[in-house]
Each structure stands twice: as structure tokens, then as C-alpha cells.
Amino acid sequence: MLLRQEPWPDAWVLGAETVEVCMSFVVRRGRLGRLVSCASAIALLAAAPASLAQAPLWQNGPPASASQGVPREHLAVVEGAGGLYDGPVAAYVSQVGARVARAAGRSGCAFHVLNSDVVNAFTSPPGCHVYVTRGLLTLINTEDELASVLGHEVGHVAANHAGRRQQRSVVTGIGALVLGALTRSANVAQIASQAGQLSVLSYSRQQEFEADGLGVRYLAQGGYSPYGLVDMLGALQREDQFDAARRGRQGQETAAWARTHPLTGDRIARALQSARQAGPPPTDATAAAGRDAYLRQIDGMLYGDDPEQGFVEDRRFTHPVLRIGFEAPSGFTLTNGATAVGIEGPEGAKGQFSAGSLSGDLERYAYDVLRRTVGQAPAQLGASERTRIGGFDAVVLPARAQSGSRVLDVVVAAYADGSGRAYHFVTLSPAGRAQIWDPVIGSLHRLSPQELAAAQPKRVEVVVVRPGDTVQTLSQRMAFDDYRLERFLMINGLQPADPLRPGQPVKLVTTSRRGR
Known part of the structure; x- marks a missing residue:
């Protein structure tokens, strides 16, 4: 794709007094499972529209924790x-x-x-x-x-x-x-x-x-x-x-x-x-x-992901409340979070899926996300493309930016859901390799009834051991496709040869609708 040099519009440039907090x-392990350097906004992929900066990804309004005894200094970490x-x-x-x-x-x-x-x-x-x-x-x-x-x-x-x-x-x-x-x-x-x-x-x-x-x-x-x-x-x-x-x-x-x-x-x-x-x-x-x-x-x-934040299963993300989902091909991994879904791909490629309020033009939204991603770094902008993806109006905006000695392709793909909300991917890849993100960007879609039915939250269910139960038989009731026995042993602090006594309570992870 031919890239052209284009300065940021003056109205979109961060003021000289802006202070970034990382x-x-x-x-x-888990959704925050590595040390993240504050050295570069490009490398971090941490920027998001201002409407997302103070609240979890899928919620609107002030943080609920503010009224529940959490000090102001802790709100960003807690949320x-x-x-x-x-x-x-x-x-x-x-x-x-x-x-x-x-x-x-x-x-x-x-x-x-x-x-x-x-x-x-x-x-x-x-x-x-x-x-x-x-x-x-x-x-x-x-x-x-x-x-x-x-x-x-x-x-x-x-x-x-x-x-x-x-x-x-x-x-x-x-x-x-x-x-x-x-x-x-x-x-x-x-x-x-x-x-x-x-x-x-x-x-x-x-x-x-x-x-x-x-x-x-x-x-x-x-x-x-x-x-x-x-x-x-x-x-x-x-x-x-x-x-x-x-x-x-x-x-x-x-x-x-x-x-x-x-x-x-x-x-x-x-x-x-x-x-x-x-x-x-x-x-x-x-x-x-x-x-x-x-x-x-x-x-x-x-247990696991909160349905209010969506579910990650292997390389698939589904959000039953918003009724959207996307999938990454083999070689990619997804990590769900309160403010975004992190994505890692081959060749050191990294990306993020997030959301924000849409009050104007979708292309302007995409430019705003890109501007907040690259910060003050010089960038070559490619021509934006308006299209339809998965039933959504979409804009795909490519750019090329410098991060230290590395030249990176940055792509923002923004989608309008028709109700004042926008979703977006921000992707990073080595220069000339932006196309590895095409399957991800093209996979965002509205969930089918079958996908909605399958997107059930998991819960800890305490059951009582009955005569004849073993760690092997009970582990088969765990709501996972893999490592059922290993997960059962881990959460119960058991070894494979440990005997179970009738009447003993043990933990399972199931899709039971009972909640606390």
C-alpha cells in the first residue's frame, strides 16, 4: 500500500503540557502478565479514546469503585x-x-x-x-x-x-x-x-x-x-x-x-x-x-472472564452482552482484560481490540485512535478505506511509524455499531507485514444465536463426593475442553492418587447458573 506523508491536524495534537501516566x-500470569515499559506509546498500544480512559472497556459512567471505599489513588489500578x-x-x-x-x-x-x-x-x-x-x-x-x-x-x-x-x-x-x-x-x-x-x-x-x-x-x-x-x-x-x-x-x-x-x-x-x-x-x-x-x-x-467483559476461548473472543465476536488465526493468542483484548501474533506483531463512544464521523474516530496511539511520533498516513465488515460500517486506516530503531506498520480498523458505539482494532507489525492482521480485522461480526447460547459464564461449584467418585470421574465434569484432570487437581490441592472420602466437598468449574 502506498503511504503518503501527512501531518496531524492541529486540533488533534496533544498539548505541550500533556503528561502521560503509565x-x-x-x-x-494472566491478563496483565508481563512488565510493560512506558518508553513508547507505539510499543505500548496503551492509548485509547478519552471516553475509555476512566472506566472499564464495556461500561459507561464513573467507576463504580469510587463509591465503594476505594481511595482515589487506587481507582485506575482497580478499574x-x-x-x-x-x-x-x-x-x-x-x-x-x-x-x-x-x-x-x-x-x-x-x-x-x-x-x-x-x-x-x-x-x-x-x-x-x-x-x-x-x-x-x-x-x-x-x-x-x-x-x-x-x-x-x-x-x-x-x-x-x-x-x-x-x-x-x-x-x-x-x-x-x-x-x-x-x-x-x-x-x-x-x-x-x-x-x-x-x-x-x-x-x-x-x-x-x-x-x-x-x-x-x-x-x-x-x-x-x-x-x-x-x-x-x-x-x-x-x-x-x-x-x-x-x-x-x-x-x-x-x-x-x-x-x-x-x-x-x-x-x-x-x-x-x-x-x-x-x-x-x-x-x-x-x-x-x-x-x-x-x-x-x-x-x-x-470463574474466569466476567460476561460483562466478554470471553476469550483459545483464539476466539465473544461478548454475549454486546453480541459481538472475532477470531484470530493459528499463531495468534488473545488475552482478555477490563479495558481491552490484547492480541499477540507471529513476527512480534501486537494488537488490541477496544471500544469507545461514537458521536461523529467514523473516519474521524479512526484518526483519533491512531493519533492517541502514536502520540508525537512522526507518522506516514495511508489512504483510509471505507468498507463493510461483518455487518458493520468500517474504516481501515494504515500508517507507518518509527519506534526507536524500528519501523512499524500501524493499522486502525474502526467499526460503527449503529447505536453510538464504535469498536476498533489497533495493530502493530514489522514494516511491510500489516497483512497478517487481515483475518483478524475481517472476522468481527455479530454473534449468531448458537454463539450466544454457547457463551455461558463459568462458576465455582462445590459438590459433595459420593461413593465411587474419583478424581478422574469428577474432573470430567469440569467445563473445559482440555486439562480437565490437571485443573481439577490444581484448584483442589490434590494429587492424582489421593483418595476421596464420601461427603468430602470439592470444587468444580461448571456453567451452573447459580451465582454469588
Whole structure:
């Protein structure tokens, strides 16, 4: 495609006083599963129309979390992670958290559940606010384990780890470190030089060990088993091993010194030593009672993607509320999020699917998305093309931009749904390879009745083992096409040869309509 040089219209250029904020998660896996540099708006693909900047992708209006006790400083992180998950599960987590906080001698702590399937927990100043995700709650099997997570996070607050780091935007946690950067400079890479980064990682590792030790102390003082943290770290280790096997990462573990948080095995050994010093392990009867109590509380909890944010299944995205979907060919992967669907393709290609309000011309909307994507970088714009795709009026706008030493093809494909909403893809690929995105861009469509019927949310369903049930037979009831046995064992903390006793409660993931 012949590209022509064209300046941005003056009305669309960001003002000189614009300050960009980049908030990045480092998590173990999931929708926010890698460190994102703030170095380039092009590389990030983080820009979106202004109407999307303050709220989750598929919602309108102010963030719901603003009226639910979340500090203003946390709103962007909370809403970016899916918002809050309310109801009986959240009330239960707050109840356990209050007991842990009393044991720690802390007042004014608040405990929140995030509507995210990422396995994660974190805390952040100001004050004492602890966040856990639905994904982590699915992995937990006893109230002792839940209390250990909350105690660990309260330990970060009690030890003033954020203050000792002397970074206003530090968020510490079992599975994550959230770094906020506020800068006018595009050369943010200098901030994360290798020497500086390794220094931060080492310091964080010591913080994690300290928070683990405090968490074990709070467990014992609060009447919980001090072995809860040992069990919790073991569950995290099993989940990480399962995820590594599923994604083909066997044998590619990162060295302990290069991790934001220490290897789970290292922490288990230390936590076990602390637990032995704090008290005896729970009896079988006590452990069973704690498991039963916890599982009753999460029975019916949403699992995986929230239908309000759509579903990703393999290389297919469907949104039953908006009744739209698209599919990527082999070699691509999709990652669902609260504000966008991330897409990765061959040859380092990256893309994003998002949405916004459409109050004017669709071509102007596409230019606005492109302008916000490339920022102030010089760009060669190609001729826009108006077309019809999947029953939608569409505009495809190509460009070529420079990102450091790389020349990238950038394409925005925008679609009008006829009701004041627009959808769009933003894609990046090596120069001359933009066509690899054609199947994705051409696949957006309105869902058929059959697709709508198949797009059912998954939930945690607690069932009672009956005579003759085995891990093999029960795992066949899991609502997955693959790894049913492995998933069943992972979320229940079981081994393949473990016997099941009649009357024992276990977790399944099903498409049951019961919800909490």
C-alpha cells in the first residue's frame, strides 16, 4: 500500500503540557502478565479514546469503585483490573481480613475483592487497603490460606515497605508489584537500567520474606493455623507449574535473583520454619472444618472472564452482552482484560481490540485512535478505506511509524455499531507485514444465536463426593475442553492418587447458573 506523508491536524495534537501516566503490572500470569515499559506509546498500544480512559472497556459512567471505599489513588489500578467483585464473597473476605488486622494491631484496614481471574493480591498506600482477586480465591481451599494472604499483605503495611522504597506508587504483594511512572520524558528506559532494576528486585525479595514472617505471626495470634501460608505458597507453586506446562514453559524458570518476588520454593522453606516455631499443625478434623467453611463461602463464585467483559476461548473472543465476536488465526493468542483484548501474533506483531463512544464521523474516530496511539511520533498516513465488515460500517486506516530503531506498520480498523458505539482494532507489525492482521480485522461480526447460547459464564461449584467418585470421574465434569484432570487437581490441592472420602466437598468449574 502506498503511504503518503501527512501531518496531524492541529486540533488533534496533544498539548505541550500533556503528561502521560503509565501503570504497569508485573504478575505471575494472566491478563496483565508481563512488565510493560512506558518508553513508547507505539510499543505500548496503551492509548485509547478519552471516553475509555476512566472506566472499564464495556461500561459507561464513573467507576463504580469510587463509591465503594476505594481511595482515589487506587481507582485506575482497580478499574483496570476489572473493578470490585461485590456480594457475599467480598463480605466474607472483609470479615476474615478484620480478624487478621486485629491480630496485627492494625485499625482502619479495608479488604477488597477484584473482579479478575488473575492469581494476585496486593496492597498500596495511602492507608491500609488490601486487594485479592477472584482468581486467587479460586485457588485457595481453607480459611487459614485466605488469612495467610491477607496477613502477608497487612505485613507489608505494618513494615512500611512502600515508605521504605520511597516510591509514591509502589504496590507490594504476593503475586505482583505495581509500578507507577509519571514523566514527561520518552526515554523512560533509563529509569529501568539493569543495575537499578536488579537493586529493586533484591530489595523487594527481602520485603517479601519479612511480610511472610509477619503473616505467620498474625495467623497464630488470630487463631488461625500458622501453616496456612505454607499451604498457600504450595498452591501458588502448583498453579505456576500447571500454567508453565500448559503454555509450554517447562524448564524456562527465571533465576531467583532476577524475579520481582522470590521463587515459591524458597519461600515455602522459610514459611515452614516460621510455622513450626509458631505452633503445631492443625488436626485432620480442624483442617476439614476449615476447608468446609471456606468452600461454602465461595460456592457459586464467578470463574474466569466476567460476561460483562466478554470471553476469550483459545483464539476466539465473544461478548454475549454486546453480541459481538472475532477470531484470530493459528499463531495468534488473545488475552482478555477490563479495558481491552490484547492480541499477540507471529513476527512480534501486537494488537488490541477496544471500544469507545461514537458521536461523529467514523473516519474521524479512526484518526483519533491512531493519533492517541502514536502520540508525537512522526507518522506516514495511508489512504483510509471505507468498507463493510461483518455487518458493520468500517474504516481501515494504515500508517507507518518509527519506534526507536524500528519501523512499524500501524493499522486502525474502526467499526460503527449503529447505536453510538464504535469498536476498533489497533495493530502493530514489522514494516511491510500489516497483512497478517487481515483475518483478524475481517472476522468481527455479530454473534449468531448458537454463539450466544454457547457463551455461558463459568462458576465455582462445590459438590459433595459420593461413593465411587474419583478424581478422574469428577474432573470430567469440569467445563473445559482440555486439562480437565490437571485443573481439577490444581484448584483442589490434590494429587492424582489421593483418595476421596464420601461427603468430602470439592470444587468444580461448571456453567451452573447459580451465582454469588
